[in-house]
Amino acid sequence: xxxxxxxxxxxxxxxxxxxxxxxxxxxxxxxxxxxxxxxxxxxxxxxxxxxxxxxxxxxxxxxxxxxxxxxxxxxxxxxxxxxxxxxxxxxxxxxxxxxxxxxxxxxxxxxxxxx
Amino acid sequence: xxxxxxxxxxxxxxxxxxxxxxxxxxxxxxxxxxxxxxxxxxxxxxxxxxxxxxxxxxxxxxxxxxxxxxxxxxxxxxxxxxxxxxxxxxxxxxxxxxxxxxxxxxxxxxxxx
Numbered sequence: 252x253x254x255x256x257x258x259x260x261x262x263x264x265x266x267x268x269x270x271x272x273x274x275x276x277x278x279x280x281x282x283x284x285x286x287x288x289x290x291x292x293x294x295x296x297x298x299x300x301x302x303x304x305x306x307x308x309x310x311x312x313x314x315x316x317x318x319x320x321x322x323x324x325x326x327x328x329x330x331x332x333x334x335x336x337x338x339x340x341x342x343x344x345x346x347x348x349x350x351x352x353x354x355x356x357x358x359x360x361x362x363x364x365x366x
Numbered sequence: 367x368x369x370x371x372x373x374x375x376x377x378x379x380x381x382x383x384x385x386x387x388x389x390x391x392x393x394x395x396x397x398x399x400x401x402x403x404x405x406x407x408x409x410x411x412x413x414x415x416x417x418x419x420x421x422x423x424x425x426x427x428x429x430x431x432x433x434x435x436x437x438x439x440x441x442x443x444x445x446x447x448x449x450x451x452x453x454x455x456x457x458x459x460x461x462x463x464x465x466x467x468x469x470x471x472x473x474x475x476x477x478x479x
Contacts, residue, residue: 295469296467351398
């Protein structure tokens, strides 16, 4: 497919477990973004990659959150020792640039529920 | 700080009614402004954008004008259709940032036949 692909679509984790969320961006897109969307809220920025470089991680809520994009393509968002407040939809987006001129293309998200 | 405030929903309209969804912003520098839309079961997608003051973005019959004097970017459509039912998000990238697209909370629109 030509769009951004995220897996899994749904993830249920027990409190304290580690989770890994995967994002396959559109081929050739330089930029990759992760967002967190709580129920009834707009997406909140987590982190931004340009190729393999993580240029901005100011939105990561704690040191339990870690993101990587080692080869400048697929990215993984890892959450360690999950807490209930981590329950949200995690969105990945990619773009040809930083989003100013080329639009962000979003995946359908991973819905994480921490019990 | 940098932020976006948009009118709370849900907004329910009859087909062919006029739509306005208000959006105001606070930002450092000169932001670029966007409307993104999320149709049921689909991912967020760009609807329209404006990159400088007085620019008008338009797409699919929707329009929004970048008003620096009122720090606003209201979304309008003259005649809505049932297929416009979706959640609409106003967003900005502020001057000097890289990739930090800041979203409003979203406004759910339902159009009844």
